[in-house]
Amino acid sequence: MSQVETTRVTKSFGKTKALDDVSLTFDDGGFFALLGPSGSGKTTLLRTIAGFHFPDSGSIRVGERNVEKVPVEKRDIGMMFQNYALFPNLSVADNIGFGLRVRKVGATEEKRRIAEALELVQLRDLGNRMPAQLSGGQRQRVALARAFVTRPKVLLLDEPLSALDKSLRIDMQVELKRIQREVGITTIFVTHDQEEALTLADRIGILRDGRLVQAGPPREVYDRPATAFAAGFLGDANWIPEALLGGLALPAALPFGPTRYATRPEALTISATRPEGNALPARLVSRVFAGAMATLLLDVAGEPWKLIARDRDIPAVAEGQEVWLGWAAGDTLAVAA
Amino acid sequence: MAQVAHASDRRRLFALLSPAYLWLTLAVFLPLSAMLFFSVLSDMPGADGGWGLTLGNYAAFLENPTYSTLLWKSLKLGATVTFFCVIIGYPCALVLAKSIRGRSREALFLLVILPFWSNSLVRIFSWAIVLRGNGVLERALNWVLPFDIRLNLMFTTEAVTIGLVHSYLPYVILTSYLALQAIDDDILDAARSMGASKLTILRRLLLPLSLPGLLAGAVLVFVPVVGSFMEPRILGGRMGTYYGTVIEDQFVAVYNWPLGAALSFILLAVVLVILGAASPALRKART
Numbered sequence: 001m002s003q004v005e006t007t008r009v010t011k012s013f014g015k016t017k018a019l020d021d022v023s024l025t026f027d028d029g030g031f032f033a034l035l036g037p038s039g040s041g042k043t044t045l046l047r048t049i050a051g052f053h054f055p056d057s058g059s060i061r062v063g064e065r066n067v068e069k070v071p072v073e074k075r076d077i078g079m080m081f082q083n084y085a086l087f088p089n090l091s092v093a094d095n096i097g098f099g100l101r102v103r104k105v106g107a108t109e110e111k112r113r114i115a116e117a118l119e120l121v122q123l124r125d126l127g128n129r130m131p132a133q134l135s136g137g138q139r140q141r142v143a144l145a146r147a148f149v150t151r152p153k154v155l156l157l158d159e160p161l162s163a164l165d166k167s168l169r170i171d172m173q174v175e176l177k178r179i180q181r182e183v184g185i186t187t188i189f190v191t192h193d194q195e196e197a198l199t200l201a202d203r204i205g206i207l208r209d210g211r212l213v214q215a216g217p218p219r220e221v222y223d224r225p226a227t228a229f230a231a232g233f234l235g236d237a238n239w240i241p242e243a244l245l246g247g248l249a250l251p252a253a254l255p256f257g258p259t260r261y262a263t264r265p266e267a268l269t270i271s272a273t274r275p276e277g278n279a280l281p282a283r284l285v286s287r288v289f290a291g292a293m294a295t296l297l298l299d300v301a302g303e304p305w306k307l308i309a310r311d312r313d314i315p316a317v318a319e320g321q322e323v324w325l326g327w328a329a330g331d332t333l334a335v336a337a
Numbered sequence: 338m339a340q341v342a343h344a345s346d347r348r349r350l351f352a353l354l355s356p357a358y359l360w361l362t363l364a365v366f367l368p369l370s371a372m373l374f375f376s377v378l379s380d381m382p383g384a385d386g387g388w389g390l391t392l393g394n395y396a397a398f399l400e401n402p403t404y405s406t407l408l409w410k411s412l413k414l415g416a417t418v419t420f421f422c423v424i425i426g427y428p429c430a431l432v433l434a435k436s437i438r439g440r441s442r443e444a445l446f447l448l449v450i451l452p453f454w455s456n457s458l459v460r461i462f463s464w465a466i467v468l469r470g471n472g473v474l475e476r477a478l479n480w481v482l483p484f485d486i487r488l489n490l491m492f493t494t495e496a497v498t499i500g501l502v503h504s505y506l507p508y509v510i511l512t513s514y515l516a517l518q519a520i521d522d523d524i525l526d527a528a529r530s531m532g533a534s535k536l537t538i539l540r541r542l543l544l545p546l547s548l549p550g551l552l553a554g555a556v557l558v559f560v561p562v563v564g565s566f567m568e569p570r571i572l573g574g575r576m577g578t579y580y581g582t583v584i585e586d587q588f589v590a591v592y593n594w595p596l597g598a599a600l601s602f603i604l605l606a607v608v609l610v611i612l613g614a615a616s617p618a619l620r621k622a623r624t
Contacts, residue, residue: 050530072529079530085523089545098541099531150531 002063002153003028004049004186009058009068011048011210018044019055020210026154026188026203031180033201033218034190035234041210042190043158049188050156051075062153078147078185082159084139086131092142093118093127099150117145120179137168144176148183155180157189161196173199194234198222206230227336228260237262237333238305240280248278249329258337265306267331270296270314275326282325284317298325376598394599404583404600408607411580414494415563418501422558425502426509427551431543433510434517435525446514450507457504461571464500465491468572492574500568505561509554516550517543552619560608564601580604 004026011019018041026032034042048055049062051072060068067075078099087095093114100110118124121141131139140160148155160176161169177200180187191197197204198218205215206229214226225231228239240248240261253259269275280300288295294311297304307314307325317323376395380388398404433445452460467473470489478486490496520543528538544551566581573579584604587597 052526052529072526073532073534076532077530079527081523081527083521083523085521085527087524087528087542089542098528098533102532102534102537146527146531156530 002186003061004154004188005061006045006049007059007061009045009048009055009060011044011053011055017210019048022058022207022210022212024205024212024215026186028186029184030186031177031200031202032186032188033197033204034188034207035194035197035204036192036207036213037233038192039209040207042192042207044210045207046156046158046188046190049154050077050079076150076153077156078150078152078154079156080143080147080158080160082162084143084163086139086142086146088131090131091127092123092129092131092134095131095142096146096149098146103150113149117149120182121145121175136164137172140164140172141175144179148179148185152185155183155185155187157187159190159192162191162193169196176200198234204234206233208233225333225335228262231262231333231335236265236306236308238265238268238300239303240332241301241303244280244301248280248332250332251334254334254336259334260337262333262335263327263331264333265295265308267327268305268307268309269326270307270309270317271324271326272315274324277326278329278332279324279326282323284319284321284323286319287314287317298323300325372598372601375594376602378595381592381594394596395603397596398600398603404580404603407578407580407583408604411563411565411604412607412611414497414501414565414569414579415559417498418505418562419555419559421498421502422506422509423551423555426506426554427513429506430510430513430517431539434514434520435522435543449510452504452507457567460504461500461568464496464503464572468496468499491572492576494573494576496572497569497577500572501562501565504568505558508557509551512550512554512557513547514550516547520546549619556612556619560612563608564604 006022006024009019009022010017020041022041022045034045036042044053047053049060051067051070051074055068058068059066062075062077087098090098096114096117097110100113105113114127115124118127121144123138123141123145126134126138131142134142140163144157144160147157161172164172173196189200201218203216204218204221206213206221208229214221214230221230222234225234225237228237231237240263245261248261250261274281282298282300282305285297285299285304288297289311292310293308294314296307296309296314296317298307299305305325377390377392378388379391379393429449433442433449437445465472469491470487472491474490475486475488478488490499524542525538528542533541564581564584566579566585569577569579569582570585571577580600584597584600587593587600
């Protein structure tokens with residue numbers, strides 16, 4: 001268990017810069033989510049920390065040791081792959097014991113730790129099964145057990161839940177968080193699913209085109225996004241058209257660069273007449289009913305807006321009807337364009 | 338599948354399979370039956386003095402120890418050639434499948450299957466030019482090495498082995514390559530992330546996972562090499578009498594087809610017994 005730190009890491013593949021000057025600190029024992037669209041460099045960053053490729057410049061520290069020139073075999077990491085990459089010719093127990101065998105921990109110790117790991121991922125009786133005989137969720141647990149059983153300094157998860165269907169994914173999120181807490185390993189995981197990142201991680205980092213956009217605790221990044229991209233990628237953002245900014249109570253503009261203002265869909269209230277405080281006129285485009293919650297798609301001077309609220313709190317409004325949207329002054333986001 | 342298939346499905350299945358069955362009947366079953374018939378004849382049909390049915394041709398194999406000695410020699414040749422094909426071919430396939438990417442892989446692949454492109458007779462005679470005394474190989478070695486060496490490989494068992502290995506190497510490379518190619522690279526990455534060395538990865542993952550392909554290649558080499566006659570005859574000379582050449586002699590020189598057919602069936606039986614004995618290992622490799 002160690003703190004991990006990347007300092008000004010840059011990596012190019014041919015002409016494309018996959019990572020551009022990325023500096024990040026991953027807390028000891030923390031659960032960090034790397035979030036970004038595909039091609040943002042998040043997987044490259046994970047594989048660079050793992051040691052599958054070396055950075056062109058910059059340094060990577062795991063604990064007290066600088067590892068940017070150390071190959072993956074010598075880095076003492078645990079990694080879980082998107083497709084789990086279980087060894088098809090080895091049983092569940094042998095899969096989990098593979099790294100222990102390499103480390104020559106001895107037969108009795110190996111057996112004990114395999115049993116312990118199987119217990120932790122709740123697959124106690126499946127040690128003799130072959131990977132082909134397991135369900136998707138069970139394979140995921142085996143892959144996880146295999147990654148942490150060697151007690152690595154850092155656990156790297158590449159899209160750990162994306163291969164599971166939705167209901168199983170939510171169960172596994174809870175499981176993953178429990179296991180990570182019990183094992184207590186510094187964990188870094190890559191995902192493109194913002195909800196997964198918000199649920200699991202205690203810190204998240206948003207990447208775009210190989211650059212770090214913003215890093216911090218999920219709530220902080222959600223409530224105070226630094227850029228328009230961060231605001232739009234993590235949650236939805238309703239952009240306030242520039243022509244309508246006059247007459248609204250706004251936070252101070254950013255010290256440098258142009259500033260854009262936005263609101264979150266859940267911060268809005270809807271009414272037939274103009275409410276107190278910040279308010280803009282809008283036209284209802286459609287209403288999407290989703291059980292407990294409902295989403296209203298609106299048009300504010302040509303800008304598409306969203307309002308999310310409990311369905312029963314939203315008055316009946318006909319499509320195409322003019323309404324007023326109001327929000328508290330403190331809920332306005334000011335971000336770099 | 339056949340049990341649950343409907344009548345119409347069964348009809349369609351039969352219609353789709355019939356060309357293959359027809360071909361097998363014409364190309365395999367009928368000739369083999371004819372050969373089996375020949376092997377129990379006392380003399381060539383149409384020969385003077387008539388002919389009858391006999392098991393004498395099979396008895397000849399047991400009575401004359403030369404045949405079994407030659408069969409043993411051919412089996413040893415098959416084992417040697419298969420061994421070298423595996424030793425040379427598997428690493429080749431490994432590098433091709435896991436280390437080389439992109440266009441250079443295609444180019445190397447073409448080079449690997451180059452022996453398939455040329456006529457086998459041309460290939461064997463070019464080996465003769467290389468291997469004979471004062472031939473290409475000897476001159477090249479003498480040009481490079483400071484001391485004089487006499488290297489007359491022509492008409493030796495080594496020459497036969499070299500020629501056969503060259504002819505059959507692509508089979509091992511191709512089958513091993515396909516098996517290795519199918520192994521997910523993430524599996525190897527996962528093993529590396531656990532600290533496994535290259536040797537560990539080869540021993541515990543690559544070799545077991547590609548064993549079916551490797552064994553298929555070995556069988557494809559072993560079976561034809563045991564019955565080979567062209568390479569032994571041309572490259573082996575006086576040393577090149579093998580079981581296969583004896584069978585060929587019965588058909589084209591001595592004109593004793595019944596004996597040739599009987600010897601062929603004994604070879605077929607021996608090879609089937611060997612493959613049968615090896616099948617538990619083959620089946621284990623497949624799972």
